Amino acid sequence: MEKELAEFAVNAALELGATSAQARLIESDHNSFLLNNGKLEISSFGKVIGLGMKIRVKNNEGTLCINDLDKEKIRSEIKRILKHISNSKHISNEIEISEEKTYKDNIIVKPKLNPKDVSTEEKIKSLFEIEKSLSKEKFNIITRYFTIADSITKKYLVTSEGTKIYSEVPMARAFWFLTVEKNGQTNQRNNSEMHTTGYEIFKKLNLPEKIHEAAKILHKSLTEGIKAPKGKTDVIAGSEVMGIAVHESAGHPYEADRIFGREAAQAGESFITPEMVGTRIGTDFVTVVDDPRLVGSAGFYHYDDEGVKAREKVLIKKGIINEFLHNKETAKAMNLKSNGSSRASSYDREPIVRMSNTYMKPGDYSEEELLKDTKKGIYVKNFMEWNIDDKRYNQKYTGSEAYLIENGEITKMIKNPTIEITTPALYKSIDALGKKIELFAGNCGKGEPMQGIPVLMGGPIARLRNITIT
Amino acid sequence: MDLIKYIRLELLNKGADEVLVSEDNGINNQIKFVNNRVVSITAWNQKGISIFVSKDQKIVSTALKSFNKKDADEVIKQILTLLKAVNPNENYNGIANGPFNYKKIEDIYDRKIETLDGADIVEETINTALAEGAKRCSGVLEFGTGSNQLTGSNDINSESKGSNIYLSIRSFTDKDASGAGTVSSRILSKFDTKSCIRKTAEFATLAKNPQHINPGKYKVIFDPLPLAALFNPLMEAASAFSVENGMSFFKDKLNSKVLNQKLTIYDDATLANGPASRMYDDEGMPSQKTTIINSGVLKNFLHNTSTAARFNTVSTANAGLISPDPSNIVIAPGKDKDVLHDGLYITNLWYTRFQNYSTGDFSTIPRDGIFLVKDGKIVKSVKDIRISDNMLKMFSNIKAIGASQEQIQSWEAEIPCLTPAMAIEDVNITRSKE
Numbered sequence: 001m002e003k004e005l006a007e008f009a010v011n012a013a014l015e016l017g018a019t020s021a022q023a024r025l026i027e028s029d030h031n032s033f034l035l036n037n038g039k040l041e042i043s044s045f046g047k048v049i050g051l052g053m054k055i056r057v058k059n060n061e062g063t064l065c066i067n068d069l070d071k072e073k074i075r076s077e078i079k080r081i082l083k084h085i086s087n088s089k090h091i092s093n094e095i096e097i098s099e100e101k102t103y104k105d106n107i108i109v110k111p112k113l114n115p116k117d118v119s120t121e122e123k124i125k126s127l128f129e130i131e132k133s134l135s136k137e138k139f140n141i142i143t144r145y146f147t148i149a150d151s152i153t154k155k156y157l158v159t160s161e162g163t164k165i166y167s168e169v170p171m172a173r174a175f176w177f178l179t180v181e182k183n184g185q186t187n188q189r190n191n192s193e194m195h196t197t198g199y200e201i202f203k204k205l206n207l208p209e210k211i212h213e214a215a216k217i218l219h220k221s222l223t224e225g226i227k228a229p230k231g232k233t234d235v236i237a238g239s240e241v242m243g244i245a246v247h248e249s250a251g252h253p254y255e256a257d258r259i260f261g262r263e264a265a266q267a268g269e270s271f272i273t274p275e276m277v278g279t280r281i282g283t284d285f286v287t288v289v290d291d292p293r294l295v296g297s298a299g300f301y302h303y304d305d306e307g308v309k310a311r312e313k314v315l316i317k318k319g320i321i322n323e324f325l326h327n328k329e330t331a332k333a334m335n336l337k338s339n340g341s342s343r344a345s346s347y348d349r350e351p352i353v354r355m356s357n358t359y360m361k362p363g364d365y366s367e368e369e370l371l372k373d374t375k376k377g378i379y380v381k382n383f384m385e386w387n388i389d390d391k392r393y394n395q396k397y398t399g400s401e402a403y404l405i406e407n408g409e410i411t412k413m414i415k416n417p418t419i420e421i422t423t424p425a426l427y428k429s430i431d432a433l434g435k436k437i438e439l440f441a442g443n444c445g446k447g448e449p450m451q452g453i454p455v456l457m458g459g460p461i462a463r464l465r466n467i468t469i470t
Numbered sequence: 471m472d473l474i475k476y477i478r479l480e481l482l483n484k485g486a487d488e489v490l491v492s493e494d495n496g497i498n499n500q501i502k503f504v505n506n507r508v509v510s511i512t513a514w515n516q517k518g519i520s521i522f523v524s525k526d527q528k529i530v531s532t533a534l535k536s537f538n539k540k541d542a543d544e545v546i547k548q549i550l551t552l553l554k555a556v557n558p559n560e561n562y563n564g565i566a567n568g569p570f571n572y573k574k575i576e577d578i579y580d581r582k583i584e585t586l587d588g589a590d591i592v593e594e595t596i597n598t599a600l601a602e603g604a605k606r607c608s609g610v611l612e613f614g615t616g617s618n619q620l621t622g623s624n625d626i627n628s629e630s631k632g633s634n635i636y637l638s639i640r641s642f643t644d645k646d647a648s649g650a651g652t653v654s655s656r657i658l659s660k661f662d663t664k665s666c667i668r669k670t671a672e673f674a675t676l677a678k679n680p681q682h683i684n685p686g687k688y689k690v691i692f693d694p695l696p697l698a699a700l701f702n703p704l705m706e707a708a709s710a711f712s713v714e715n716g717m718s719f720f721k722d723k724l725n726s727k728v729l730n731q732k733l734t735i736y737d738d739a740t741l742a743n744g745p746a747s748r749m750y751d752d753e754g755m756p757s758q759k760t761t762i763i764n765s766g767v768l769k770n771f772l773h774n775t776s777t778a779a780r781f782n783t784v785s786t787a788n789a790g791l792i793s794p795d796p797s798n799i800v801i802a803p804g805k806d807k808d809v810l811h812d813g814l815y816i817t818n819l820w821y822t823r824f825q826n827y828s829t830g831d832f833s834t835i836p837r838d839g840i841f842l843v844k845d846g847k848i849v850k851s852v853k854d855i856r857i858s859d860n861m862l863k864m865f866s867n868i869k870a871i872g873a874s875q876e877q878i879q880s881w882e883a884e885i886p887c888l889t890p891a892m893a894i895e896d897v898n899i900t901r902s903k904e
């Protein structure tokens with residue numbers, strides 16, 4: 001990586017009239033393979049190199065994204081963005097940002113097994129092993145869509161205030177989509193894996209067994225599942241369901257840029273307001289955090305894309321709204337310091353407020369104890385369809401793997417139980433939590449142009465009292 | 471010699487069966503405004519070369535981000551090494567055979583956009599929204615120009631250039647009272663934003679004090695903006711790739727009546743001023759207009775050369791080298807004049823998700839103005855509802871299709887859609903429990 005280019009860009013911006021500037025030089029090597037119903041559809045590799053700059057002239061801001069890294073071209077494009085900033089000055093907001101500590105650091109995540117040291121044949125073989133595991137079954141699996149991918153991303157962040165942070169982070173990904181069919185009826189499910197590790201993670205994941213198990217459950221639900229009982233009942237929500245719930249209704253609404261309306265025309269605003277800090281949103285059992293520092297996690301980073309050091313953010317503390325996710329701009333608006341939540345998906349996107357690894361803290365029940373303590377209800381282990389409104393208030397989760405609980409025991413499988421609930425009703429219904437946490441990967445979408453960014457979401461299993469099932 | 475032609479020749483000389491090399495250059499801009507003020511200006515200057523190679527039915531693709539012969543030689547070496555290691559895809563049936571003659575498409579490039587600044591358009595947008603009653607508005611103005619050069623092994627040599635300009639705006643009169651709209655064009659002279667901005671402010675004004683309604687079956691009037699968000703997944707289901715993979719509710723239904731007979735849908739990459747109009751697809755095949763649904767009957771899937779061979783038909787020029795993709799979705803106008811007469815009027819949608827892509831079971835959430843309309847008049851502003859239904863069932867229950875189309879492209883509808891408004895009966899409306 002030609003680090004000097006990032007430093008050149010910051011200096012050029014200052015010379016040309018910027019009052020402050022930051023540059024992110026990104027170089028990412030990636031490989032991916034797609035096995036589609038038993039055929040290796042395509043094998044891809046590539047390199048992304050580009051420079052993303054945030055340039056400020058007093059309190060007006062611009063972003064420059066360029067992948068032709070010729071120095072003269074960089075200079076001429078800086079002139080172009082400065083001209084745009086100047087021409088819009090009379091209708092622009094004065095954007096003040098918080099003053100933050102600067103850092104010089106190197107963050108290198110060394111993969112135990114570098115993807116470069118794994119042969120192409122080996123990578124493809126791992127996909128065919130998934131296919132082989134499914135071929136043992138006699139039922140029809142009409143969609144068998146599997147991808148694996150690896151990348152190593154080098155990033156050098158330089159700011160005119162003195163920050164110089166170099167990072168090198170690997171990522172191993174997989175995605176699968178299954179459709180099981182019987183007599184014209186189908187059942188579907190998909191899932192992702194994202195880990196900031198090397199190739200060693202695939203051995204640990206044992207995808208052939210995991211996906212085979214998912215196919216068997218889909219088939220069982222399709223052939224044996226009964227209609228979900230309608231009406232009010234207790235629900236035990238699996239970690240995957242709690243994961244999507246905390247991501248959608250405890251993560252997104254606490255993004256301070258939404259709260260201030262910056263994403264209004266796209267990803268929406270939030271039902272949460274700054275005045276709600278300190279008010280109750282859930283029971284005492286509910287503590288939700290966002291923590292980028294988890295080693296090997298999808299949302300891993302030590303410094304955000306403004307150079308602010310990452311820390312755990314406690315969004316909800318024992319049921320009370322505690323803090324929001326901030327970048328320098330939103331922190332200043334609330335007279336706070338940034339808590340390091342600014343991320344961009346690549347060099348060609350502006351850093352905005354994002355989640356990292358968002359999860360609910362555990363309780364003290366084992367799964368067995370929680371089931372035994374629930375006389376009648378349903379256990380929704382995971383989901384397929386979900387959505388939430390753009391204020392993050394009305395949400396829906398439709399179960400995929402779900403069971404009836406009778407007299408404290410799992411009895412029959414049930415098909416597609418649906419929970420449609422408001423955010424306060426959801427968090428105020430929780431009266432017990434499991435003691436084990438599981439985290440699941442997702443690609444979170446926000447921004448215009450869209451930025452898909454890797455995150456984790458999860459928590460313990462949770463009991464929700466008196467929930468309406470439709 | 472151009473670098474892309476050099477790459478094509480080198481790969482063919484070294485044993486590749488088929489090669490496509492495509493170079494894209496783009497200069498784009500975005501002005502983002504929030505609460506009546508500009509908060510960010512973004513400028514992009516990007517170029518890239520993408521390479522697709524097949525040999526003995528083995529397929530490799532890559533993207534080149536540096537643009538000199540030395541780096542190209544290294545990438546060619548990597549492609550040849552990878553081709554030796556990968557397995558063949560016996561389902562692969564090749565790419566299009568040229569040479570082709572390309573027809574000019576009207577109104578897809580405007581030189582004036584190259585030198586546009588955009589600040590005055592944003593200023594006028596904000597002022598118009600406020601003058602029409604909005605208390606605040608947010609959105610983006612995007613504009614840019616780009617060019618493409620494509621060269622391929624099968625006598626494919628084509629080049630094109632285009633421009634685009636896009637406005638997205640959401641006006642508010644209160645935290646829970648908003649209206650949204652978008653305008654997209656390829657040329658400045660047809661970028662008419664006034665009526666859209668006015669409509670967002672009008673919806674925001676009418677949406678004040680929204681009330682709950684009971685869940686149940688409603689006759690729903692869909693504006694073009696929410697319809698575009700629904701026709702996006704519907705047309706993705708018409709891709710042969712989705713059909714083959716069990717991810718389409720159109721599977722095994724070719725030449726069957728699948729939707730209401732009032733509905734005719736085209737894919738048209740030749741549409742004048744169409745946001746996704748292009749002279750050729752990713753294989754270099756000349757663009758065309760294809761009937762997908764004719765009076766409710768499924769007539770064609772979207773194909774590239776390889777999927778077409780598997781379906782024993784011809785390509786519809788919708789490559790996507792792996793998966794055929796829609797271009798511009800065009801919904802034929804109807805003759806109904808009273809679409810907005812009675813029903814639940816939905817002006818925007820978001821977060822459409824499927825429980826099952828092969829059955830079409832889905833739900834989606836209305837946002838911005840939602841209104842109960844009686845005798846052509848808005849009688850109530852509504853909030854907090856969800857549509858939980860089935861694509862085939864819902865679009866079989868069309869009651870009326872309007873006569874005038876609107877061009878929509880939005881955050882929720884990345885595939886552009888030219889559509890009139892529609893009224894649909896028995897739409898299942900659900901609501902969250904408090």
